[in-house]
Amino acid sequence: MKITLNQVMPFPLASMQHGEHSIWGKHIELLHGNKIMLNASSGKGKSTFIHTVLGIRKDYTGSVTFDSADISQLSTSDWTNIRQRKISAVFQDLQLFPSITVKENLLLKNNLTQAFTKDEIFGFLDFLGIADKWEQQCGLLSMGQQQRVAIVRAMCQPFEWLLMDEPFSHLDEENTQRCLKLIIERCATLQSGFVLTSLGDNHGIQYDQTLML
Amino acid sequence: MIQKLLFRNQDRKQLIIAMLGAFMGITFLIASVHYLIRLNEFGKGSEILGPNTIIVQKKVSNSSSLALTKTDFSEREIEKMEKLPFIEKVKPVISNNFDVSFETADPLVPRFRSDVFIQTVDPSFLDVHSNKWHWKEGDSYVPIIMPRDFLVMLNTFMSASNIPQISDDLAMDIRFKFTVSNQTKKVWVDARIIGFTNEVSSILVPESFMTYGNEQFSLGVEKKITQLMISGKENEFGKVEALLKEKGLESKNAQMVAGRLKSVIGTLLLVVMGISVIAVFLSGLVLIQYMQLLMSKNEYEVRTLLRIGYAPKILIHTFFLYFIKIFGVIAALGLASFFILKYFLDEMFTTGGIYLNTTISMATFIVLAMVYLFFTLASFQTASKGIHRHF
Numbered sequence: 001m002k003i004t005l006n007q008v009m010p011f012p013l014a015s016m017q018h019g020e021h022s023i024w025g026k027h028i029e030l031l032h033g034n035k036i037m038l039n040a041s042s043g044k045g046k047s048t049f050i051h052t053v054l055g056i057r058k059d060y061t062g063s064v065t066f067d068s069a070d071i072s073q074l075s076t077s078d079w080t081n082i083r084q085r086k087i088s089a090v091f092q093d094l095q096l097f098p099s100i101t102v103k104e105n106l107l108l109k110n111n112l113t114q115a116f117t118k119d120e121i122f123g124f125l126d127f128l129g130i131a132d133k134w135e136q137q138c139g140l141l142s143m144g145q146q147q148r149v150a151i152v153r154a155m156c157q158p159f160e161w162l163l164m165d166e167p168f169s170h171l172d173e174e175n176t177q178r179c180l181k182l183i184i185e186r187c188a189t190l191q192s193g194f195v196l197t198s199l200g201d202n203h204g205i206q207y208d209q210t211l212m213l
Numbered sequence: 214m215i216q217k218l219l220f221r222n223q224d225r226k227q228l229i230i231a232m233l234g235a236f237m238g239i240t241f242l243i244a245s246v247h248y249l250i251r252l253n254e255f256g257k258g259s260e261i262l263g264p265n266t267i268i269v270q271k272k273v274s275n276s277s278s279l280a281l282t283k284t285d286f287s288e289r290e291i292e293k294m295e296k297l298p299f300i301e302k303v304k305p306v307i308s309n310n311f312d313v314s315f316e317t318a319d320p321l322v323p324r325f326r327s328d329v330f331i332q333t334v335d336p337s338f339l340d341v342h343s344n345k346w347h348w349k350e351g352d353s354y355v356p357i358i359m360p361r362d363f364l365v366m367l368n369t370f371m372s373a374s375n376i377p378q379i380s381d382d383l384a385m386d387i388r389f390k391f392t393v394s395n396q397t398k399k400v401w402v403d404a405r406i407i408g409f410t411n412e413v414s415s416i417l418v419p420e421s422f423m424t425y426g427n428e429q430f431s432l433g434v435e436k437k438i439t440q441l442m443i444s445g446k447e448n449e450f451g452k453v454e455a456l457l458k459e460k461g462l463e464s465k466n467a468q469m470v471a472g473r474l475k476s477v478i479g480t481l482l483l484v485v486m487g488i489s490v491i492a493v494f495l496s497g498l499v500l501i502q503y504m505q506l507l508m509s510k511n512e513y514e515v516r517t518l519l520r521i522g523y524a525p526k527i528l529i530h531t532f533f534l535y536f537i538k539i540f541g542v543i544a545a546l547g548l549a550s551f552f553i554l555k556y557f558l559d560e561m562f563t564t565g566g567i568y569l570n571t572t573i574s575m576a577t578f579i580v581l582a583m584v585y586l587f588f589t590l591a592s593f594q595t596a597s598k599g600i601h602r603h604f
Contacts, residue, residue, distance in 0.1 A: 076604055084522035095517045108214055112522050
């Protein structure tokens with residue numbers, strides 16, 4: 001699925017001065033299977049970009065298309081299908097459910113498409129070093145641990161694009177690399193691409209495209 | 214798992230209060246609907262006059278005996294009465310203006326003959342279900358409705374003649390005969406009893422027979438209207454009674470007592486039903502408000518579930534199902550308590566001499582289904598609106 005941004009300008013950012021290389025207000029194509037880094041300093045609209053592509057925010061001028069379909073014309077069921085099977089996301093604020101366990105958080109997502117077995121999901125947590133948190137209430141985990149849970153949750157569905165909004169901001173280098181390994185392997189399996197927003201760190205990956213805000 | 218996520222940490226106090234209100238409201242609502250229907254049916258079919266119908270005449274006083282006051286009704290009086298808001302209809306009771314005698318004409322029954330007084334009333338007042346209630350010239354017999362007192366009198370006569378007494382059914386098989394006459398001519402017309410009444414003191418005949426007699430055998434004297442049939446509106450019998458008092462009219466006591474009783478209990482039940490409807494409505498509203506509160510408490514959860522790919526219809530279904538289950542439990546408990554209440558109320562009515570039909574009226578279930586349907590629709594609407602707001 002090709003994502004195209006056509007002169008997109010979010011209302012809250014319209015009054016700001018954007019750099020020459022900023023994607024806001026330009027024609028940008030995110031090609032299927034590409035690894036893309038979206039680089040920007042704070043307040044430039046990284047989360048706005050993720051939310052706009054996910055159909056959460058609609059306050060912008062211009063248009064966003066998936067292949068040739070304008071996302072403003074998509075129905076509720078189209079969005080449900082896209083969020084279940086085409087685009088997965090790791091939100092900056094993680095958007096986990098703090099009152100239920102890690103297991104329940106992950107199964108809640110996995111139950112939608114039955115992407116993995118319970119053991120496989122447990123295996124991901126084990127690989128990321130938080131298997132012992134399986135039955136623990138999510139809200140009691142540290143931010144770094146919650147970030148890893150959010151990354152595993154984003155894996156628990158088929159997708160063509162994985163949108164990640166500063167997913168490693170609370171992780172050390174070792175855990176970041178483990179997470180990246182998991183993400184790259186999953187993307188390779190699904191032949192899908194990802195967009196990773198960052199404050200400038202490329203985390204040692206070769207990107208197909210680097211975008212600026 | 215979604216249930217665990219969405220319905221945890223509820224403030225159950227408000228839910229329990231709303232459930233209690235709805236439960237009580239439903240119990241009293243279906244009970245009042247049931248008894249209102251059964252009460253309206255009370256007495257129907259057993260008598261020939263329609264519901265809330267009485268025959269009235271002016272009270273005979275010493276002055277009327279001396280012809281100082283009138284005992285008949287003028288056209289204007291009838292018209293005025295008809296215009297009253299609690300009166301459904303008023304019609305004169307028509308009496309014979311010809312000579313008529315009544316006698317047995319059956320070889321199995323000894324001869325019994327008497328000059329009689331026959332009357333007819335507008336068919337719209339009668340609750341006669343017999344298809345025999347019609348007559349035209351040339352028909353083999355005139356159908357008649359007898360005052361029950363007449364059967365008592367006939368049986369007294371039979372007993373005195375050493376003949377076995379007869380039942381209602383047997384009396385309906387005996388052949389009778391009317392002798393209709395005036396000063397110049399006379400005819401005999403066969404008659405058959407098709408029913409009995411406690412409400413009218415004269416022999417009732419079809420209107421067509423009365424018209425025939427009054428036209429063909431008129432005695433030439435203008436007949437005055439001394440009795441009226443009055444049909445009052447449902448549960449407004451008190452006003453009819455006040456009117457009778459005001460106008461110096463009287464009716465058979467039994468008719469008045471039954472009418473008054475029905476009116477009083479009917480009004481009471483209407484009040485209970487009104488309060489119950491308000492209770493059900495308010496508690497339904499509290500339940501709906503509780504649902505809105507629950508959705509608003511779970512705003513983050515709902516929004517996040519939608520963002521991770523949950524379809525709105527799954528979430529709507531979850532909230533909707535939870536609340537219609539709650540209301541289902543309330544309705545079932547309400548129905549169960551109605552059965553218990555009904556057991557005691559039926560006993561109470563029977564002890565009080567009011568023999569109501571004890572089968573549960575279909576309307577009870579219909580009302581319950583309607584309340585449930587109303588709540589279901591309101592719940593769905595609220596859930597749908599609450600979820601789509603986050604999409």
